[in-house]
Amino acid sequence: MEAHEKGFFSEENSVEVVTSRNANAKSERLKEVMEVVTRKLHEAVKEIEPTQDEWMQAIQFLTRTGHLCNDWRQEFILLSDVIGVSMLVDAINNRKPAGASESTVLGPFHVADAPQLPMGANICLDQKGEDMVISGRILDTSGKPVAGAVLDVWQANDEGFYDVQQKGMQPDFNLRGVFRTGADGRYWFRAVKPKCYPIPDDGTVGRLLRDLGRDPYRPAHLHFIIKADGFETLVTHIFDPDDPHIDSDAVFGVKESLLAEFKRVDDPARSKELGFDGWFWEVEYDFVLAGPSRLAR
Template identity: 50%
Template structure:
């Protein structure tokens, strides 16, 4: 069969006919149909296609141990959030800065090692979908400084592990830890993804938030954010991750008993954020 515009797609699809993994075959066939359809739609010149290959090459070359430009590209195109939304109602993007292992910390410990930001206590409860508290659930937490930087971005300024912590909930599924009031911040714009945003007239900013990954035996893990209500860009997150149910109010608490329990002085800034985990399919009777 001659390889022509009309026969190209069928020729490539036929090349996958011996694929034993049926899921892989499904993925490759769908990718081929959509990619060929895209090429037929825009009819790129050779120069444009070379520029596209060069862009993807630059994205890969920008990745290193502390930066994932392909994740960033997936984020700004809304693909990360689409995959998350297909797989979980309250899941959000992992983001490009979950690149190091969070240090284990005791409940109530602060993840702020600098002591320069406006202190904030984050507390909540991890429960099953039916409201049952989940004791000993694992909570991986990370956030930026009040200036909008993660520690992997400032290795000469922030100590390793600043803004990060790995906690376990108590017997009632509760958690609490100290941190700082986070800031809105721009995603990295010094690479090819930044160039793409500038070329398309898009801003690079994310609203203020705290990241969470929650896990518990017999339940599906969830990756999520607590977004600060009223933060700039709350309605135009560069990576499309804001969901109404994740917007969290920061309040000034004067409760002396809570202050004592959290190990701070009243008044203090407080964010309450509960996390619900769905039962894992294999754990369902």
């Protein structure tokens, strides 16, 4: 027996025996990660005390989850989302200084190379849905405007679908656009009020949610990626606080600071000015960017 081996396996010393075998790992980081994963997993098994049949059900669940993964669907990411791990990893990697806007998950429907548009453009290309105007400022943590900030925005339509989910039904790049702030740090654009929608629930993750008595819905939101020289990139959403699913987001992406006020406006003069036919929704929301990260691994 080599010095790093800890003898024969038993229920009591299972963690020590298994982790000791990794002493010659090629990567210290891999060794560290596997020690933690092994310890926590063994702790869970000892607390749960699963039967052989229950453990086989767990293995079969993971096997079926893997079989569902392909070039356009990643069921394991969905599983990570619904148990809160995706949001936890996001939170750990996006710790912000006081006053900076919080991040949330990117989501699977971002599309690169969305069109760059003039400030105030309407990103709704099919004119379907309830009109909305969104505006605000991009600031630093001292309250100064950030000039030249690039906002990449996208959202689902009034039926809860992104353009990439309805090829041939929605125009390409519908409800997507890229904007750049001027010296005042202000942004504004027109869109439609987003609606809640379910995450894919026809696979193992959907079955798990049903078995847990949970619904698969995400509350209505708009996506933003905001970049500016000298600042951390911000990946975030803003949410409609009146959405019926605001307290039960299937992927735990809602944060209190990301709730925006969606105001209904009935002002014919402003409607005409904005190119709307009648009443519309108005959202005002400022984003605060953090300076370069001080965290380095």
